[in-house]
Amino acid sequence: MAFRQKARTISGRREGPYRVLVAMQCLKREEFDGQDTMDKMFDYSVKRFGKADCLGTREVLSEENETQPNGKVFKKLVLGDYHWRSYTEVDKAVGLLGSGLTALGQRPKENVAIFCETRAEWMITAQACFRRNFPLITIYATLGEDAVAYGLNECGATHLITSIELMETKLKNILPEVPALQHLIYVDDETLTTTGYPETLRIHSMKSVMELGAKPENLTVKVKRPSPSDLAVVMYTSGSTGQPKGVMILHSNLTAGMAGQCERIPGLGPQDSYIGYLPLAHVLELTAEISCLTHGCRIGYSSPQTLTDESTKIKKGCKGDCTVLQPTLLAAVPEIMDRLHKTVMRRVQERSSLQRGLFQMCYDYKLEQLKKGHDTPLCDTLLFKKVKLLLGGNIRMMLSGGAPLSPATQYFINVCFCCPVAQGYGLTETSGAATITHYSDHSTGRVGAPLVCCEIKLRDWPQGGYTSRDQPNPRGEILIGGPNIAMGYYKSEHLNGDFLMENGQRWFCTGDVGEIHDDGCLQIVDRKKDLVKLQAGEYVSLAKVEGALKSCTLIDNICAYANSDQNYVISFVVPNQKELTSLAKKCGVEGEWEEICNHPSMEAEVVKVIAQVATSFKLQRFEIPQKVCLSPEPWTPETGLVTDAFKLRRKQLRSHYQSDIERLYGGK
Secondary structure (H helix, E strand, O other): OOOOEEEEEOOHHHHHHHEEEEHHOOOOOOOOOOOOOHHHHHHHHHHHHHHOEEEEEEEEEEEEEOOOOOEEEEEEEEEEEEEEEEEHHHHHHHHHHHHHHOOOOOOOOOEEEEEEOHHHHHHHHHHHHHHHHHEEOOOOOOOHHHHHHHHHHOOOOOOOOOEOOOOOOOOHHHHHHHOOOEEEEEOOEEEEEEEEOOOOOOOHHHHHHHHHHHOOHHHHHOOOOOOOOEEEEEOOOOOOOOOOEEEEEEEHHHHHHHHHHHHHOOOOOOOOOOEEEOOOOOOHHHHHHHHHHOOEEEEOOOOOOOOOOOOOOOOOOOOOOOHOOOEEEEEEOOHHHHHHHHHHHHHHHHHOOHHHEEEHHHHHHHHHHOOOOOOOOHHHHHHHHHHHHHHHHOOEEEEEEEOOOOOOHHHEEEEEEEOEEEEEEEEHOOEEEEEOOOOOOOOOOEEEEEEEOEEEEEEEEEHHOOOOOOOOOEEEEEEEEOOOOOOEEEEHHHHHHHEEEEEOEEEEEEEEEEEEOOOOOEEEEEEHHEEEEEOOOEEEEEEHHEEEEHOOOOEEEEEEEEOOOOOOOOEEEEEOOOHHHHHHHHOOOOOOOHHHOOHHHHHHHHHHHHHHHHHHHOHHHHOOOOOOOOOOOOOOHHHEOOOOOOOEEEHHHHHHHHHHHHHHHHHO
16 A cells, blocks of 8 residues: 555654644644533534434343353343434433432532443433533442542542442442442432441432432522533543552543544444443543544443353343444454454354365455455455454444554454454543544554644653664654643642643653654554563563464463563463363363363463464564463453453552462472
8 A cells, every 4th residue: 555644743853743744733622613611512412413313222121040061150131122312312311410410419520420330321420410510530340349449539529320230249348438428329220228328328319310300499500511621530540550540631631532533533423323332431432432422423332241142141042232233333442352353263263174264265365455455345245244243244443442452353353344443542641542543554553643632752761772763763652742631640649740741731651662653653562661671681571472472362361471580471371261171182181171271281381382472473582481370260350450441450460370470480
């Protein structure tokens, strides 16, 4: 494909700052002129798309308990169709909830906390808070009890929106430790038994709060709207490096960030359906959904456990959410895309040798044509149409964010799901994405040019060997500046050293290391915190090692680990059960799954496979893990070993595997 300049430096210096060509003169602050706060943006959408579908939820027809061969019991769901609320109906619900919260004593510029799963009521709560100028405190539904208590106490919210499930499983135990809470509001239609909750706490259903808001005396209370400089969200991070930090995001930060995102999604409009299943407490999902609402898309809610026909909570023979909704847009973290990749490949391996050969031939042919910018309608119709149905059949674009996406997985999605993957890069501190690849850019390993709302520059990091003088391209720590940069950390001014102010513009120092290519696109090459110096002086990038080895079909997840007082790398691996069981059978190792994972012979066999894969990716000898620990249990947000975006929580993983670290390094 022909070279096309996408961004260039505005200073003439190799380190930047770099801006996308269409924003060389001025960074964009809002998607539509005059719509400079979140409430104005939603009002504008209601005005334009009033009767169109807005938020959709599937009806639960029945629940069944299914006992697995190992004795574990899983809840299986039979779900009906999506039921939709129009933009006008959502607007009414937003107004009533805001009015009800005001009647319960909530005041402008006082915090409202939400600790809830992704669902329509989450978005309705957010819009009600935006309209009434109640800063919304978002807390991940999968955080541990201590982290939840920490966030609630730090923000001092008196009103908390949650669900019955989270009340019973997590909140009940910590409520005595959160004395500031006065009102607990649950979103479910069920009736809750309040036994065991503090007597000082008033518990309401969301429905009853909205009924309170509908009373004439409450409807007449004047609404005090926010200004662009008012606080919209305090978003608590998932705590990958310790206690979660609350990032203060203004209305103006969000409007700028969304203006940048929307510009990279071609044709975004009322014809689109977006499936919402990632945590709304994560900036990726929140900004993606609000961007969709700004352009009249409809959002159908889902969960990782009900996304596809084969998802864990879908009863066998029943339809998953993608099959029913048939979305056109989907956001995902690399972990989920890797799962899609491995799911399809396992299906292919179960076919006859002739069918496997045909699939590989068509795959190779389409990939070659794709790199040339050509279509393959015959291959798409005869072969890949069936793969597309896994996600409903209508996906026209996927957005990947939260972590680096491997080239193998990106090409696989491009080929088999017949849609471009827009890989994005950003942080909570940048109010969402700061870069997104252009939909026609099929290169891998890159995250695109800066969005129209921000600019990027590189800062030399000599200790890691990265400078603006590097050849062929400048490299260094990534700094992002623009109106989308958050104001800092809530009640944690001592942590704000990574926020800078230069010439009237805010910058955030990301800690990630990047390389800027000739066309102005960014590639993430390292992370300062993931660089470990071995005993002999070599530097190992743990993220680089993990990125290479995750392509192995034997590995579902991996965490590389190194000590500065040792001369080799080790790793913790979540093996693919089917692949490892097959390997164990070949090696004559028998037993239950946990016994296979703990067998020394299987650890040795996995080390051999890792060495082969590492060599194919040209890892240096000192970068290749010499010993492994196999984990029979997957790492999920619920285990506390990964974040909601499935990023590794290295500190927690180190603590969890401390005895194995001593064994692998000390031979104990």
